[in-house]
Amino acid sequence: MDKKETVLVTGGTGFVGVHCILQLLQKGYRVKTTLRTMNRKEEVLDMLRNGGIATPDGLEFVEADLMKDANWDKAVKDCRFVLHVASPMATVIPRDENEVIRPAVDGTLRVLTAAKNAGVKRVVLTSNFGAVGYSHKDPHTVITEEEWSNPHQKGMTAYNRSKILAERAAWDFIRKEGEQMELAVINPVAIFGPTLGRDISGxxxxxxxxxxxxxxxxxxxxxxxxxxRDVADLHIRAMTHPGASGQRFLALSGGAMSLPEMAVFLKKEMPGVSQKVSTKVLSNGLVRLAGLFNKQAKAIAPLLGVSRNVSNAKAKKMLDWQPIATNEQAIVASVESMIKFGVLQ
Incomplete structure (x- = not known):
C-alpha cells in the first residue's frame, strides 16, 4: 500500500482523535483533521510534538462542525479513508438529551454523505461499548460484537443512547445509500492511557x-x-484490513477492574500522588438513595455491582491486534500524563 494516501480524522483535538493522527503520521500517511474552530490548531500541533512528531509534515486542518454542512466536501476531498472519531460529549447531564443525540446522529450522516460523494473507500466509525453490551447484566454471558444495546433501556445515558443511534444510522446508511463505500466500527470500553495534552477522556x-x-x-x-494507544491502533487496522469491511470490533485491554480495586492499586503503586485517595467503599444503597436527588448518582446507580464479561477475541483473531497495555499500565500512563500536562495538580 502507498502510505502517502490521505486519511481524514474528524475531531483532531480529542483524546482518541489526536492519537489516531499521531500513529497515521508515524506510518507515513497524509492526514487531514477537522476542528470546530481553527483557534485550536496550535493545541493539536503541541499534542503531536508531545507525542514525538516535531514537524508534522503531511497534516492539514479543515474547520468543520458536525451540525453544519460547510467544508465537509473540502475535508473529504482526495481522502481514501475516513476515521470518524468526533462525537459530542456532554460535560454535564443535558436537560434535553437531543443536545447530544442530534449532533451524533446528524453529524455521522453528514460525514458519511460527504465521504460517499468524494469516493472514499472506507469509513471507520468510533462507537462505544455502550452500543454493544450495556443491556447485558449476566456476568457469565460473554459479550461479543453480535450484541446490541437497547437504546430505550431504563438508566441509559444520553451519551450511550447517542452512540447506539449514531451507529445504527451509519449501518442503515451504508445498506441503503452507501453504494461501494465500506464501513467498519470500533466499540471501545472506558478509555485510559497517556494524554498528549489537557484534552482527556471522560x-x-x-x-x-x-x-x-x-x-x-x-x-x-x-x-x-x-x-x-491500542484504540488508535485498532482504528488503523480496521481501516486497512480487507476483512474488516462490514464488521464491528470491541476494543479492551483485559478483564474488568472495579473502582475500589483501582483505588487500592493507586495507593500501592503510586504513593507519591495518591495521598488523598480514599479506599472506603460506598454502599450501593447509599448511591441509589442519592440518585433520588442527584443526577450523577442516578446515572451510575444502574451500573452498581454489574460485571460484564467482554471479549476482544474478534479483533485479535481477524486483525492480529494485540493490546500493548494492561489495565494497570493504562491507569499509570493516565496519571503520569495528567500530572505532566497540568490536568491534575
Missing part, C-alpha cells in the same frame, strides 16, 4: 476525583479498560 473523571480527594468513598463500579 473516563479520567474517576481518576481525577479519586486523586484530588473529592471522591470520599468509592462506588462499587466495574470498568473494562482500553488504552488509547
Amino acid at each position: 473516563s479520567f473523571a474517576f481518576l481525577t476525583h479519586m486523586l484530588d480527594g473529592s471522591m470520599k468513598s468509592i462506588p462499587q463500579l466495574n470498568m473494562n479498560i482500553a488504552d488509547v
Whole structure:
C-alpha cells in the first residue's frame, strides 16, 4: 500500500482523535483533521510534538462542525479513508438529551454523505461499548460484537443512547445509500492511557476525583479498560484490513477492574500522588438513595455491582491486534500524563 494516501480524522483535538493522527503520521500517511474552530490548531500541533512528531509534515486542518454542512466536501476531498472519531460529549447531564443525540446522529450522516460523494473507500466509525453490551447484566454471558444495546433501556445515558443511534444510522446508511463505500466500527470500553495534552477522556473523571480527594468513598463500579494507544491502533487496522469491511470490533485491554480495586492499586503503586485517595467503599444503597436527588448518582446507580464479561477475541483473531497495555499500565500512563500536562495538580 502507498502510505502517502490521505486519511481524514474528524475531531483532531480529542483524546482518541489526536492519537489516531499521531500513529497515521508515524506510518507515513497524509492526514487531514477537522476542528470546530481553527483557534485550536496550535493545541493539536503541541499534542503531536508531545507525542514525538516535531514537524508534522503531511497534516492539514479543515474547520468543520458536525451540525453544519460547510467544508465537509473540502475535508473529504482526495481522502481514501475516513476515521470518524468526533462525537459530542456532554460535560454535564443535558436537560434535553437531543443536545447530544442530534449532533451524533446528524453529524455521522453528514460525514458519511460527504465521504460517499468524494469516493472514499472506507469509513471507520468510533462507537462505544455502550452500543454493544450495556443491556447485558449476566456476568457469565460473554459479550461479543453480535450484541446490541437497547437504546430505550431504563438508566441509559444520553451519551450511550447517542452512540447506539449514531451507529445504527451509519449501518442503515451504508445498506441503503452507501453504494461501494465500506464501513467498519470500533466499540471501545472506558478509555485510559497517556494524554498528549489537557484534552482527556471522560473516563479520567474517576481518576481525577479519586486523586484530588473529592471522591470520599468509592462506588462499587466495574470498568473494562482500553488504552488509547491500542484504540488508535485498532482504528488503523480496521481501516486497512480487507476483512474488516462490514464488521464491528470491541476494543479492551483485559478483564474488568472495579473502582475500589483501582483505588487500592493507586495507593500501592503510586504513593507519591495518591495521598488523598480514599479506599472506603460506598454502599450501593447509599448511591441509589442519592440518585433520588442527584443526577450523577442516578446515572451510575444502574451500573452498581454489574460485571460484564467482554471479549476482544474478534479483533485479535481477524486483525492480529494485540493490546500493548494492561489495565494497570493504562491507569499509570493516565496519571503520569495528567500530572505532566497540568490536568491534575
